Amino acid sequence: MPPPVQDGPSRPGALTHPWHPIPGGITAPSGFRAAAVTAGLKASGKPDLSLLVAPEGAVCAGSFTTSLLRAACVDLCAERLRASGGHARAVLTNSGQANACTGERGLADSLGATAALAQRLGLAAEQVLICSTGVIGVPIPIDTLLAGLDPLVAALSPEGGGAAAQAILTTDLVDKQIALEANLDGRTVRIGGMAKGSGMIHPDMATMLGYLSCDAGVPAEVWSAMVRRAVDCSFNAITVDGDTSTNDTFLAFAAGEPLSPELFDALEAGLTAVSQHLAKAIARDGEGATCLLEVRVEGAADDAGARTIARTICGSSLVKCAVHGRDPNWGRIAAAAGRAGVPFNPAGLALWLGGHQLMAAGQPLPFDRAAASTYLQSDTVIIRLVVGRGPGAGLAWGCDLSDQYIRINADYTT
Structure with missing residues (x-):
């Protein structure tokens, strides 16, 4: 579990906001559900397909790789968030194939996967995002992925955060997840997160793959600014090997009863704490690292x-x-x-x-x-x-x- 939140990301000092660790990971915040299955995308036989679903009305802020060589799923996520003004309901993650440098098929597979999942969730395709991780130049075995969607949706649960955190891993030795809770002006607010990353770590945006959930309602433009600042002092402050990935993506969802503006600083402190915990976990799990x-x-x-x-x-x-x-x-x-x-x-x-x-x-x-x-x-x-x-x-x-x-x-x- 992480230490208590301190008075700034770069200045250790006295506590300012009462964020405390709790179990549950990405699905600890109210209304969020997640799931994972072994679809057969990885030869290892480990879980390789995960899903996170946010409550109705969720806002979503994304941060993406600055590499000129971007996987089609990265561009699709960025474009859908721009077009929607920062709103999304779900993100699908396949592990095993980066689906980068795969030409027109890469975009077609990302579009097909999100459309098929949206139909099963009763959502518009534009509300569904997709992230891929694995070997560059290898396309998704799309028929295998599509066959895994029905059991994936059936497995959705408020207790599915741990399974989802496992299914997004590649060379990671351990999963990376966290949840924090605070009482803000008499109201319980929770923030959850999960991430993956071990090699090809030198982000110029956010992280390899990272996701955050929050059960407080925040205007999209305010949430986006909070996420950008948290990213700068967390995921953009780590390095393992100096290599930026083609697929780096960080997606942060917020949905729930609106939070009073005077509590935004307290919320951002929790957001930063979750982001820094995940970022440090990635650095500590660097390939071959001992410290x-x-x-x-x-x-x-x-x-x-x-x-x-x-x-x-x-x-x-x-x-x-x-x-x-x-x-x-x-x-x-x-x-x-x-x-x-x-x-x-x-x-x-x-x-x-x-x-x-x-x-x-x-x-x-x-x-x-x-x-x-x-x-x-x-x-x-x-x-x-x-x-x-x-x-x-x-x-x-x-x-x-x-x-x-x-x-x-x-x-x-x-």
């Missing part, structure tokens, strides 16, 4: 610059290898900060590895190298940099880089 790497940067001119420095450090192969080797080679950290493209005065740089201060005022400090090496054996390794006296602060998350990452990806399709 989570958290980089905290303070003193930048603004938060965006601080996050850029932090993410550059998390993405450095040299830093990642040093962490994996338990080598406190702090020069690699400083060098990565210097090439991030964010101005700062090197003479003011201060650096910590856990509780070990390695630099002050731009100069190296003596430190216990053996103790610092031992610290690098922790499940979570925290690097902190102060780059100046500005108000900007930011967080980024990554993981170490092991030989297992190469083994996983060297024969991914063979």
Whole structure:
């Protein structure tokens, strides 16, 4: 379970809003249903087709890959949300085939799958979205998918969140799900989420695949702005291997009794907490990873610059290898900060590895190298940099880089 929500995504401090973890995942919020089946899309025989259905009147905000090479399902989701003004009722996810780089068939299969599902749900096709994950260049076995729709719809349940979280996985070692609850002005509000991702992680939008549900009613334009800000300090602040996917998609649904505008900040705190929990879970489950790497940067001119420095450090192969080797080679950290493209005065740089201060005022400090090496054996390794006296602060998350990452990806399709 995640820690309690703090007073800002990049500034740890006192609690501001009473969000607490609860069971239930994506279907913990009232009115949401989910399901999963083993349709036969993956040779492993594991669940591979999932469905999330939101209550009537739901708004939906999406964030998508910025890659020029986008799967047809990404464009379809983005276009339907634009055309509807941010409204959708369901999302279907197939695991095993990315359905990217599949030409005209890719769009035809996405359209056919959503139309067939919409008919079974009694919805307009435009209210149904689709996400695909798996091997690029491989189309969906569409007849197999269509055959799985009837049992999938029949399995829809308010308790289906756990099964759905399992069915969206590919190389993930663990599922990634969370639910939080808060009492906001005498009313119980819940936010749930699930995500998948382990490799090809360096999002320039959101995440590999991620979904969020909320049982509070929020105007579409307000919800969209909340989601955009939450994405910037969560999914856009993680990296595993520097590769952005063709299918990166994050979809956030909200439906329920309207929430008073004075509670929007409290709701956004919960939204950010769920998003950051899922983002960190993806980074920790990076292919071959043995630890989570958290980089905290303070003193930048603004938060965006601080996050850029932090993410550059998390993405450095040299830093990642040093962490994996338990080598406190702090020069690699400083060098990565210097090439991030964010101005700062090197003479003011201060650096910590856990509780070990390695630099002050731009100069190296003596430190216990053996103790610092031992610290690098922790499940979570925290690097902190102060780059100046500005108000900007930011967080980024990554993981170490092991030989297992190469083994996983060297024969991914063979």
